[in-house]
Amino acid sequence: xxxxxxxxxxxxxxxxxxxxxxxxxxxxxxxxxxxxxxxxxxxxxxxxxxxxxxxxxxxxxxxxxxxxxxxxxxxxxxxxxxxxxxxxxxxxxxxxxxxxxxxxxxxxxxxxxxxxxxxxxxxxxxxxxxxxxxxxxxxxxxxxxxxxxxxxxxxxxxxxxxxxxxxxxxxxxxxxxxxxxxxxxxxxxxxxxxxxxxxxxxxxxxxxxxxxxxxxxxxxxxxxxxxxxxxxxxxxxxxxxxxxxxxxxxxxxxxxxxxxxxxxxxxxxxxxxxxxxxxxxxxxxxxxxxxxxxxxxxxxxxxxxxxxxxxxxxxxxxxxxxxxxxxxxxxxxxxxxxxxxxxxxxxxxxxxxxxxxxxxxxxxxxxxxxxxxxxxxxxxxxxxxxxxxxxxxxxxxxxxxxxxxxxxxxxxxxxxxxxxxxxxxxxxxxxxxxxxxxxxxx
Amino acid sequence: xxxxxxxxxxxxxxxxxxxxxxxxxxxxxxxxxxxxxxxxxxxxxxxxxxxxxxxxxxxxxxxxxxxxxxxxxxxxxxxxxxxxxxxxxxxxxxxxxxxxxxxxxxxxxxxxxxxxxxxxxxxxxxxxxxxxxxxxxxxxxxxxxxxxxxxxxxxxxxxxxxxxxxxxxxxxxxxxxxxxxxxxxxxxxxxxxxxxxxxxxxxxxxxxxxxxxxxxxxxxxxxxxxxxxxxxxxxxxxxxxxxxxxxxxxxxxxxxxxxxxxxxxxxxxxxxxxxxxxxxxxxxxxxxxxxxxxxxxxxxxxxxxxxxxxxxxxxxxxxxxxxxxxxxxxxxxxxxxxxxxxxxxxxxxxxxxxxxxxxxxxxxxxxxxxxxxxxxxxxxxxxxxxxxxxxxxxxxxxxxxxxxxxxxxxxxxxxxxxxxxxxxxxxxxxxxxxxxxxxxxx
Numbered sequence: 083x084x085x086x087x088x089x090x091x092x093x094x095x096x097x098x099x100x101x102x103x104x105x106x107x108x109x110x111x112x113x114x115x116x117x118x119x120x121x122x123x124x125x126x127x128x129x130x131x132x133x134x135x136x137x138x139x140x141x142x143x144x145x146x147x148x149x150x151x152x153x154x155x156x157x158x159x160x161x162x163x164x165x166x167x168x169x170x171x172x173x174x175x176x177x178x179x180x181x182x183x184x185x186x187x188x189x190x191x192x193x194x195x196x197x198x199x200x201x202x203x204x205x206x207x208x209x210x211x212x213x214x215x216x217x218x219x220x221x222x223x224x225x226x227x228x229x230x231x232x233x234x235x236x237x238x239x240x241x242x243x244x245x246x247x248x249x250x251x252x253x254x255x256x257x258x259x260x261x262x263x264x265x266x267x268x269x270x271x272x273x274x275x276x277x278x279x280x281x282x283x284x285x286x287x288x289x290x291x292x293x294x295x296x297x298x299x300x301x302x303x304x305x306x307x308x309x310x311x312x313x314x315x316x317x318x319x320x321x322x323x324x325x326x327x328x329x330x331x332x333x334x335x336x337x338x339x340x341x342x343x344x345x346x347x348x349x350x351x352x353x354x355x356x357x358x359x360x361x362x363x364x365x366x367x368x369x370x371x372x373x374x375x376x377x378x379x380x381x382x383x384x385x386x387x388x389x390x391x392x393x394x395x396x397x398x399x400x401x402x403x404x405x406x407x408x409x410x411x412x413x414x415x416x417x418x419x420x421x422x423x424x425x426x427x428x429x430x431x432x433x434x435x436x437x438x439x440x441x442x443x444x445x446x447x448x449x450x451x452x453x454x455x456x457x458x459x460x461x462x463x464x465x466x467x468x469x470x471x472x473x474x475x476x477x478x479x480x481x482x483x484x485x486x487x488x489x490x491x492x493x494x495x496x497x498x499x500x501x502x503x504x505x506x507x508x509x510x511x512x513x514x515x516x517x518x519x520x521x522x523x524x
Numbered sequence: 525x526x527x528x529x530x531x532x533x534x535x536x537x538x539x540x541x542x543x544x545x546x547x548x549x550x551x552x553x554x555x556x557x558x559x560x561x562x563x564x565x566x567x568x569x570x571x572x573x574x575x576x577x578x579x580x581x582x583x584x585x586x587x588x589x590x591x592x593x594x595x596x597x598x599x600x601x602x603x604x605x606x607x608x609x610x611x612x613x614x615x616x617x618x619x620x621x622x623x624x625x626x627x628x629x630x631x632x633x634x635x636x637x638x639x640x641x642x643x644x645x646x647x648x649x650x651x652x653x654x655x656x657x658x659x660x661x662x663x664x665x666x667x668x669x670x671x672x673x674x675x676x677x678x679x680x681x682x683x684x685x686x687x688x689x690x691x692x693x694x695x696x697x698x699x700x701x702x703x704x705x706x707x708x709x710x711x712x713x714x715x716x717x718x719x720x721x722x723x724x725x726x727x728x729x730x731x732x733x734x735x736x737x738x739x740x741x742x743x744x745x746x747x748x749x750x751x752x753x754x755x756x757x758x759x760x761x762x763x764x765x766x767x768x769x770x771x772x773x774x775x776x777x778x779x780x781x782x783x784x785x786x787x788x789x790x791x792x793x794x795x796x797x798x799x800x801x802x803x804x805x806x807x808x809x810x811x812x813x814x815x816x817x818x819x820x821x822x823x824x825x826x827x828x829x830x831x832x833x834x835x836x837x838x839x840x841x842x843x844x845x846x847x848x849x850x851x852x853x854x855x856x857x858x859x860x861x862x863x864x865x866x867x868x869x870x871x872x873x874x875x876x877x878x879x880x881x882x883x884x885x886x887x888x889x890x891x892x893x894x895x896x897x898x899x900x901x902x903x904x905x906x907x908x909x910x911x912x913x914x915x916x917x918x919x920x921x922x923x924x925x926x927x928x929x930x931x932x933x934x935x936x937x938x939x940x941x942x943x944x945x946x947x948x949x950x951x952x953x954x955x956x957x958x959x960x961x962x963x964x965x966x
Contacts, residue, residue: 085542096534100527112917191838221667396633475554
C-alpha cells in the first residue's frame, strides 16, 4: 500500500470506528454465534494472490463483527495460526485443524514463547517423574533439571532458565556456529552420569549474532529418543521458511514439541506478533490451568473452544490476529515470498560488495538478510569503524562477537529498502573505513 | 472527544503517518539527543485542566520526534509513570524523579506485574540467604519459600506462584473479604515453625470478586518487620486513588515494595497498559540482568538511562506511554477524577435500586464501581437469573462466588454510561427476576 492509498484507507477506517461508536447502543452486548462459527467462513489457507482492501473490509463486517470480541478474537487467531503454519509447511501435528492436538498462539515476544515452552516442559517432566516416584518433591526434581541451547542462543533462553529456576547449559557450537549432535550428546551423557535430569533443548534457526542454524536433523532425533522437549527458536529466520527455496532450513521441525518465530520481525506484521505452535496443546494448558468462577464460561469443557489464557503469561489479550489477516490477504503468499526474496537478494548484493574489497572479510555464511563482516585486522580497528559509522548517523549497525572477533552486522530489514540504499550504505562504510585505517596508520 | 472530533483528529493522524513515511528518507537514522533529554521538556506533573489536541500534537513534533523511538519511548514512559504516581500521591520513593532508587514501568497485565514482583522477591531472598549461608543451593531455598495472599486474591497470584515454583498460601479473609493481620500472622508463625521461609505477600486493593480491600495498614508493618516483599495488586481499584476522597484506600502503600494497577481497566487508557512501580529498581533489574553484545549500548552504565528490558519478561517494547500522555492531557486530572466519580455515583445509584427491592440483597460493601447482589434465596435461583439475563443479551453480567454464595456482579465500566443505562438495566433485571421466581414457583 503506497502513501496515497494509505491516506484513503486510513481515513475510511477512522470513519468506520466513529460510526461504530456512534451506533454502539443499537448493538447486542453478546454475540449470537456458536463456538467454532468462524472457521467455516474462511478459506482453509491464505490466498496466493493479494485480495483487495474492499474485500477484507467487507469480510470484517460479515465475519468478524457478528462474533464481536469473543469468540472472534480467539477463533481468528487459531485460523490465522493455521494459515501461517501451512505457509511454512509445518507438520499437520502443529495445526489446530478440526480435531488435532496441536495449535498455534500469538505471544508478545520470542522470550515469552521460550519461557512458556520451558515451563510446560518443566511441568511435564515433574509430573512424569512424580508418577514414577511419588515420594519425589517438585524441588528435588527441579534442582536436577538441565536445559540446553547452543552457545549462540539468544539471551532470552538463559533468562527463561533463570525464571524457571533450572540450570541452562550452553553447548559449544561448531565452526559454523551451529549446535551439532556430538556436542549435545556429550553434555547429555556427562550430566546424566552426574545424576542430573536433562529435560529441555532449544534449537535456534537463525541466531541473533550471525544467522547460523543449529542442526535440527541431528539434534531432533536425539531429543525424541531421550524424551527431551525440543523447542525451536526461529525468531528472525522463520519468516523465510514461507519460500520453498528456504524451507529446507526448517527440516527436522517434525521432531520438535514447540516452534516459534516472529512475524513482527520480517513478515510485515507490526510489533508485537510472535507466532508459537505446539504439538500438544494440553502440554501448555495443563501447566497453569486455573479456573476461578469469574473466568468460567459455559463452553469451557466442550472441546470446541480454545482458552488462550492458559497458553500464556498474561490473562488479557489483544486482537493481534487481525494484523495477520490484513497482511496475509493484502500481500498474498506470493507477495510475502517476493518481499523475503528481495531482502535476501539485497544481502547477497552487499556480501559481494564486501568480498570485492580485500580490506574486508565476511565472517559467517550469508543465508538470509544478515551479513556479518569486518575489516581484516584487530577488534580495536573494527570497534573504531563501528563507532565512526554510528556516530555519522547515516546508517546504523549493531555489532556482535563471534568467538573472540568483534563483528559488524549489516541487516536488510526495511519495508522500502532498494538496491540503491545498499550501494549508498556500502560507499559510506568504505569512506568511514578509509578514515579509520588512515587514523590507525598515524 | 466526541465522534465528529474523532473523525477530524483521526484523519489528521492518518495524514501525519503518511507524511512521515513519505519523508522518511530525509530523516536521520539515529537521534541527536542525549540520554535524559526529555524530562526537562515536560511539566513535572499532569495538567489539572485538559490541554488542546493541537498542543499535544505540536508537542509530539517538538518533544517526541527528535528522540525518535529511542530514547523517547523509554523516557516518556518514565515521566508518565511519575505523572501517574503523583496523581495517586504515591510516596516519593516509588518515583524515578531525578535521583531516586524507585520508578515505574508499563507491563502488559497485572499478571505480569505480580510475576515480576514475585521473581524479584525470590531472587532477593535467595541472595540474602546465600550470603548468610553460602552452602545453601538455590533449590534448597526455593523448596522452603512461601508466598501469601488473601483467599480473595486473583488467580494470577496463584499462577505466579506456580511459575516461580514456590508455595502460595491463601490467607482466610474476614467477613468483609479482607486480609487481616491476625490471620496472616498466624500463617507466618505456623510456617516458620515448620521450617519454611515466608518471603512474599500480595495484598489486594479491590478484589475481582467483590472489590474488597485487604487491610494494608495492618499487613504492611508486619511485612516490613519480617523482611517480606509486599506487592500490592490494585488492578481495578487503583484508578480511583486519583480522587482525594478515595485515596485513603491506598493508605499503607508506604510499606510496599511494589505496587500495580491497570490504567487500561478504569482510567481510559486502551488495553494494554498495566502500571507498576517499585521502590528499588535494582531489585527488579538485578533479578535477570543479561547483557549480550548485541544488546549493549554506550550509555548503559551511565546511570542516566533506564533499560526497561530488565524490568519485564519480553525483550521488545511498544510505545505505550503515548497513550497515557494523550489521555492525561486530553482529560486533565480533573476530567479523569470526574470520570471516576461519575462511575462510583452510578454504582451507588444501582445499589440503592437493589436495596429498595426486598427480593434482593447486596452482598458486599459498594465502594467503587462494582455492585455484588443476588436474589435472597438459593444459588440455583441466582444461577437461573444469571442465565436468563445473559441469554437475553441486553446486558451482560459476570458472576462470582462469595464463600458459598453465588453472586451477580453489576459493573459500571463503559466510557459512555449514564444514569438512564443503569435504570434500564435494573428494570430489565427485575423483569428477568420475576420470570425466574415465577418459574420457580411452578
